[in-house]
Structure formats: C-alpha cells, structure tokens
Amino acid sequence: MRDFTLGQYYPVDSVVHRLDARSKILLTIAYIVAVFMAGNLIAYIPILAFVLLAARLSKVPGKMLIKGLRPLRILLIFTFVLNLFFGAGEHILFELGPLTIRDEGLSNAIHFTLRLIFLVSGTSLLTLTTSPVVLTDGIEMLCSPLRRIGFPAHEMAMMMTIALRFIPTLVEEADKIMKAQSARGADFSSGNLKQRATAMIPLLVPLFISAFRRAGDLAMAMESRCYHGGEGRTRLHVLRFQKIDFYAFVSVTLLIAAVVLSKNLINLP
C-alpha cells in the first residue's frame, strides 16, 4: 500500500523541480499525446529516451518510479493477457486448445501495455517533481481563461490539490486499520473472491468514516481561516517562465516530431 507513488511529491532540488508548473503540465499533456500517437514500436524509443532523460534530470531515484508501477501490475497483466488472447487479426500466430494468438492481438497487447507504463511513469514524474500547492497554482492559471465562460477554475484546482494531499494520508490510515483488524484475526490475503470482498468490509467502513470526518474537519478549518473561494486571492508563489522552460518546450517538440516521423517513415507493426 505504501508503495503508491502516484501523487506523491519527492522533495529535492533539480532542474525539473524548478521548471514552471504550467510548463510541466503542458509538457505532460504533450507527452501523453506523443504516447498515444506512437504508431509502432520504434516510436517508443524517443519516448523512452524522453522519460529516462526527465527522470535523470529530476534526481528522482529510478527505483521509486518503478515502485510506482507495482500497484498497477495486475492491471498491466490483465491488459496484456486479454489483448493477447482475445485480439482480432487475420493471421494466427499460435494456437493451443481454445487459446489463439493473432497478429493484431499481439501488437495491441504490446502497445497497450507499453502505453500504460509510459503514461503512469510520465505522469508520476509530474507529481513527484511538483509540490501539490504549486501544481494547483499551475492548473488554475492554465484554466483561468475558461473562467469567462463560467468554468470554476479555482474550485477545480483546489479540489484536486486536496485530493492529492490526502492520498498518502488515506494510505497510511488504511495501513493502520488493516493492522488493527489483523490483530483481531482478520485475513485480507486468502480465500476466494467473495471471501476477500467480505474481508474488506472491516477495512472500508472505518476508512470511509474517517475520510468523511477528515473532510468535515478540513472544511471547518478552511472556513475558520476565511477561505471563500478564488475571488481576489493573491499567491504566495508567483509563477514565471524562465529559460529552462524554453528548453523543455523544445525537447518535447522534438519528441513529438520523432514520434510522428517514426510513424510515417518506418513501416513496422
């Protein structure tokens, strides 16, 4: 449970940490677009290079990024296996009883799995290198033009920060409740699906109750500090674009170019 790095902040000083939050958000969006555009396996090479470079520059230990993928391993395996055996395609590559692997299925399996891995590791780099407060500021400023058409930019951003802020807290809480129920003999790790689902009740009920209690407390604390939404609020950290932001934009442009080129120039599955 504690291995969950998505949404955690890793506080060190690095070039990536110093990038403007707005740039980082835009970069991440561009990166996601690039991942989805990747048409063949060659296209993942520049993406991999980009992630590795960003990870290197961010000084976030590689172990930490890999650990962040661990909670997803079941999803990854599912994605891979389902696509592999139930994919369409003209050519049958392999057949064993009811199991068949077709060419399109194989390529989908590889694509979707790689895509998931790259999406998660890229986006967790964003949250690992940007403190939630700054991240929200960035989101809010990027969305603020939309305020004119009635989009609640500030409120959205605030909700997101709070959600991010409480992930580690809830994980810790879940850990504690799990231990306490294990001390009363609860068994979370064996039995069939139904037994396991039932075993979650002693964990989930206290967890929900405490989440609601925390939410109430937080609302009260915010109100007693005169929070009343975004109107007229000034910032503690003012965001400014710098030279490194420019380099970052150049690099992501190169990434997209590389992905597009590999799609058009090389014909591979």
Place this chain on the structure above:
Amino acid sequence: MAIELKNVTHVYQARVEMNIVALNNIDLTIEDGELLALIGHTGSGKSTLAQHLNGLLKPTSGKVLIDGEDINENRSKYRFEVGLVFQYPEYQLFEETVKKDIAFGPKNMGLTEDEINQRVKSAMELVGLNYEEIGEKSPFELSGGQMRRVALAGVLAMQPRYLVLDEPTAGLDPKGRYYLLNDIKRLHEQGTTIVIISHSMDDVAWLAERIAVMERGRIVKTGSPKDIFSQYSFLSDMGLDVPQASELSYKLIEKGVPIKNCFKLEELADELQNLLKNGGKTGA
C-alpha cells in the same frame, strides 16, 4: 512462560534510500503475570515494539519468542495469544451493532456461536458495558469513551494471555480514563500479563509494576516505578515528565518539608497527613 525479545532491530523503509531505525537491538523479557509500562519520547519506537509482540511487524533482525518459540515461525498460533489494542482503537469499529463488532475477533478464531456469545458478554462485563442496554446499539451512536471500551472488549473477547495497550487513555476525559485504568488493573489482577504504553506518568505510576524507558529505538533503562521516578534529571533528559505526586514531593522536599519521595498520590497524601498529625511544620 514469557515474551522475550532478543536483539530485535526494526528498520522502516519509508522511501527508497530513507531508512528509519525504529528499534535498535532491543533485549526485553516480559514475564508472565507482570504489568510493564513502556515510556519514552514521541518517536522513540514504542508502537513499533508493541507491533512486534504479536507478529504484526517482523523484526528486520533478531527474534521474538513466546514460551521459547519463535512467534514468526507460527504466526497464526500466537495471533490470538497476544491481544494488541492500538492507539485510538475506536476508529476500527465497523459493525452494525456493538455485539457484532466485539464478536469479530472470536469469530475469526472459529469458535462456536454459543462460545462467541459467552465471550462477548463477559468481555462487555469486564469493561463495564451493559450487554442488554448497549449490545444492540450501533457503535457509532456511543460516546468516545464508550467506543474505546467497545474496541477494548473486541480484543478482550479473544481472551488473550498477553494484552498490549498502546496509549489506551489518550484523549479520554478524566472519568473515562479512570474507568479504563480500573478495567486494566482488574484484568491484570485476574492474571492477564499487560504491557501498557503511556505518555501519562500518572497512569504509569498508578498501574505499573515495572517500567522500561525507551529512547531512539533503544531501551535505556528498566526498573521499578520507585526507582525510575526518583531519577528526576534522567527523565527530563529523556524529555519525560514525572508523576504529579513526585513533582509535588520534590518541591516540598526542596523547601525543607520532611517527607519521603512519593510517586503515588495516595502515598503522598498519607505522608502529608502523618506529617500534619505529628505537629505540622516540623522543619527539616
């Protein structure tokens, strides 16, 4: 017949490359039938130690033995031998009724329906909750102090030989605290071995037969309450208080009032009463 910790070290890996040595080479024996208090500054490793006593945490190195057998070799056997009541246990309640919640532990032990009911009833009696009146209520309708007692009953219903309590009186009002301390004392008198973690030196003075002082993952001292509480400067070095009675008697002794050093309020009251009977302020 005892719980023995042998060279127990526990390292938490909070983040990659960030290791916290929460327990550092702990040697401790908890004798059958004793009431041991574990005191120490915040973060000294008390809760971590407590979770080793029933195998919830595994030592990074070293061993935890119960009756000479390694607890981590056969964890399911010892899970119900050592009852662990966590800090703020009322936040683990989840069932629709108090009875059902208390029955959770015994049910997991695989007992019969009759046996479970019997145990729920006697556990509620032990902590002073009325079976008829409160049993069918939702635990969430109760007061904080009552909820805590329900949680305690939930562990007691497993009838553990050893009971480990992590700051059981934290956040209770004086009355709730008083009742809970009495419950603990009564359990101890009925033969349960008890380890209590507390920040309240008054609670410790009132209950404990033996005290272990922890600092930065080590046990730096063990001794009787009389012994420990007379070391005023040692305790304040550890960032700990002394009981109110000790503090008052120190101050009186400093002023030249001829009394003994007491750590229990009753004892100090007797002492002062004697002094007053024998002619009041007799100087030093």
